[in-house]
Amino acid sequence: MDDLKYQVDLLTALNERLMKSEKMYRRIAECSGTLFMYFDLKSSPAKVDLVGPWDDMVGEKIANHPYDESYMLNLLLDEDQDEFRIHMLELEREGLESGSCEVRSRNKRYWLSCFAKVTYDDEHRPIEKIISIKDITKIKMNSEELEYLAFYDSLTGVYNRNYFVRKFRDMCELADSEETSVEIMFVDIDDFKKINDSIGLLFGDELVQEFGQYLKDFNSDDILVGRFGSDVFVIAVYNPCGQRSADVVYRKIKERLRHPFVLTNKTELMFTVSCGVAEYPDAGRTALEVIKNAEIVLYKAKERGKNGIQYFELEILNKFINNISVEKQLKEAIETNGFQLYYQPQYYASDGKLRGAEVLLRWPDPEGDGFITSPDEFIPIAEKNGAIVPIGNFVLKEALKTFNDWRTKYHIPMILSVNISAVSLEKENFVDTVSHALSLYGVSPEVLELEITESVFINNFEDVIDKIKTLRGLGIRVSLDDFGTGFSSLSYLRQIPIDTIKIDRSFIETAVKDDSSGIIYESVIEMSKKLGFETVAEGVETREQFNYLREKKIDIIQGFLLGRPISKVEFEKLLIRQMP
Ligand code: C2E
Ligand code: CA
Numbered sequence: 001m002d003d004l005k006y007q008v009d010l011l012t013a014l015n016e017r018l019m020k021s022e023k024m025y026r027r028i029a030e031c032s033g034t035l036f037m038y039f040d041l042k043s044s045p046a047k048v049d050l051v052g053p054w055d056d057m058v059g060e061k062i063a064n065h066p067y068d069e070s071y072m073l074n075l076l077l078d079e080d081q082d083e084f085r086i087h088m089l090e091l092e093r094e095g096l097e098s099g100s101c102e103v104r105s106r107n108k109r110y111w112l113s114c115f116a117k118v119t120y121d122d123e124h125r126p127i128e129k130i131i132s133i134k135d136i137t138k139i140k141m142n143s144e145e146l147e148y149l150a151f152y153d154s155l156t157g158v159y160n161r162n163y164f165v166r167k168f169r170d171m172c173e174l175a176d177s178e179e180t181s182v183e184i185m186f187v188d189i190d191d192f193k194k195i196n197d198s199i200g201l202l203f204g205d206e207l208v209q210e211f212g213q214y215l216k217d218f219n220s221d222d223i224l225v226g227r228f229g230s231d232v233f234v235i236a237v238y239n240p241c242g243q244r245s246a247d248v249v250y251r252k253i254k255e256r257l258r259h260p261f262v263l264t265n266k267t268e269l270m271f272t273v274s275c276g277v278a279e280y281p282d283a284g285r286t287a288l289e290v291i292k293n294a295e296i297v298l299y300k301a302k303e304r305g306k307n308g309i310q311y312f313e314l315e316i317l318n319k320f321i322n323n324i325s326v327e328k329q330l331k332e333a334i335e336t337n338g339f340q341l342y343y344q345p346q347y348y349a350s351d352g353k354l355r356g357a358e359v360l361l362r363w364p365d366p367e368g369d370g371f372i373t374s375p376d377e378f379i380p381i382a383e384k385n386g387a388i389v390p391i392g393n394f395v396l397k398e399a400l401k402t403f404n405d406w407r408t409k410y411h412i413p414m415i416l417s418v419n420i421s422a423v424s425l426e427k428e429n430f431v432d433t434v435s436h437a438l439s440l441y442g443v444s445p446e447v448l449e450l451e452i453t454e455s456v457f458i459n460n461f462e463d464v465i466d467k468i469k470t471l472r473g474l475g476i477r478v479s480l481d482d483f484g485t486g487f488s489s490l491s492y493l494r495q496i497p498i499d500t501i502k503i504d505r506s507f508i509e510t511a512v513k514d515d516s517s518g519i520i521y522e523s524v525i526e527m528s529k530k531l532g533f534e535t536v537a538e539g540v541e542t543r544e545q546f547n548y549l550r551e552k553k554i555d556i557i558q559g560f561l562l563g564r565p566i567s568k569v570e571f572e573k574l575l576i577r578q579m580p
């Protein structure tokens with residue numbers, strides 16, 4: 001009897017321990033956030049046990065449902081059920097030990113990672129199977145977002161740079177094998193910086209977004225659209241028909257741009273775009289080279305006045321490469337004081353007396369006795385990258401220093417004309433720089449003449465007029481150079497406060513040849529005199545031109561006929577000859 005009681009007590013104790021540990025494992029399973037399905041495969045039909053927070057996941061009391069192998073399937077999205085079936089339910093039939101898959105729940109709210117493990121007996125009969133199911137929605141969402149970020153531009157939804165380049169490369173490879181070509185087009189909003197400044201960055205972004213979404217619709221099997229930078233879009237066209245394909249895209253874009261883009265704040269905006277187009281393999285050996293070259297011709301389109309399309313030309317590329325090398329050399333020349341000044345004499349037409357000299361910049365080649373390149377080539381480059389400002393300061397100082405030397409040595413009265421770039425004149429401290437240079441060498445302002453061109457008035461007419469007035473107020477003379485080459489209208493001459501007008505050399509060539517040009521030249525001289533300006537004829541090369549000008553009562557003559565630009569040493573010889 002005691003024995004029996006002992007046996008019962010022992011069983012009770014064992015049972016309690018078992019229940020306790022089962023409770024513990026269930027609790028642990030629930031806390032893990034993972035769902036478990038336990039299949040006892042020895043019984044038939046298999047006994048299924050669910051452990052873990054199933055109620056939370058399914059959203060209803062699990063115990064109310066009868067469940068078996070297919071229970072789990074019913075929880076899944078129809079199109080993902082096969083995936084689950086193959087990886088999970090059929091494990092034992094295939095005799096495999098484990099498998100896993102990622103599937104979506106029926107309500108699409110969850111991404112589930114399912115892992116199954118089967119245990120076999122000695123004869124390789126399955127005895128139990130455990131499926132564990134984890135909610136991986138968050139991880140999945142993050143990686144989807146990452147994937148999106150990896151391929152697409154988040155603002156506009158077109159391809160981002162990396163992905164576009166990859167796809168473009170693939171297109172080029174395919175083009176090689178199919179013996180065709182791929183065209184790439186850079187599309188860039190004109191004056192986007194100005195637009196941004198006027199409407200603010202946020203609305204600027206919105207505009208890019210709207211435009212990008214419009215461009216996105218060009219995407220097709222043969223066309224890729226991407227964004228490379230703030231307002232720079234790229235469009236690749238596979239197997240284009242010559243320039244026609246890019247032309248068609250360009251014309252469609254232009255058509256769209258005839259109507260304004262409307263922003264959320266109801267602002268209506270119109271803008272234009274510039275396009276650069278290059279074709280693989282014609283415009284480069286590699287995909288990247290073609291992309292780079294399309295960008296280079298885009299800049300050319302901008303240079304040509306925007307709102308236009310520019311196709312790749314070898315000449316543009318060569319000029320670009322040359323400019324880069326000039327730019328690099330310019331930098332070195334500034335650092336090593338590699339420039340030199342030449343002086344071209346100017347004479348009064350009436351009595352042939354020396355009026356003064358125009359200072360002209362020269363860039364001697366340190367390795368030879370020629371010049372690296374002419375100012376007509378390097379000055380526009382220096383203006384574009386801002387190098388003209390230090391260069392211009394050097395010219396001004398050097399010229400005034402030389403002038404001071406000559407004045408003390410030769411006592412010949414003369415006027416020194418210095419060319420001033422619009423870029424320098426626009427600098428806030430320009431007036432100070434000039435007056436500082438004058439006082440540095442004790443030169444009086446009346447002998448300095450600054451030569452400006454009409455281009456200085458393009459950007460901010462009022463500001464420039466104010467600056468010129470200040471300069472003239474100090475006693476400095478101002479001369480309008482190259483008159484007749486820009487938008488030159490005689491009526492606007494009345495509005496600008498200048499002392500001298502230099503009539504461009506292209507005028508004199510024709511003035512002596514045909515009557516109508518002669519009439520224009522004459523009326524320019526007459527009008528200038530009436531407005532009180534001194535007149536200078538530039539580029540006088542022949543005796544015939546000289547006589548003509550004298551007859552028309554021009555004030556001053558400058559040109560190869562009377563003297564070419566010469567070095568400081570040569571000009572000193574000229575001054576000595578002038579001495580009484
Ligand atoms: P520019 O101001 O119109 O200078 C006159 C140009 O005409 C000079 O060319 C001069 O050598 C040339 N020239 C003078 N007489 C004759 C002639 O009878 N026939 C012909 N065919 N040409 C003549 P250069 O020195 O090559 O300068 C070219 C341009 O570069 C200048 O045109 C000016 O715009 C710019 N430049 C030169 N030096 C400077 C400078 O120090 N600063 C700035 N900002 N620009 C400069
Ligand atoms: Ca000049």
Ligand code: CA
Binds near residue numbers: 481482502504538
């Ligand atoms: Ca000139």
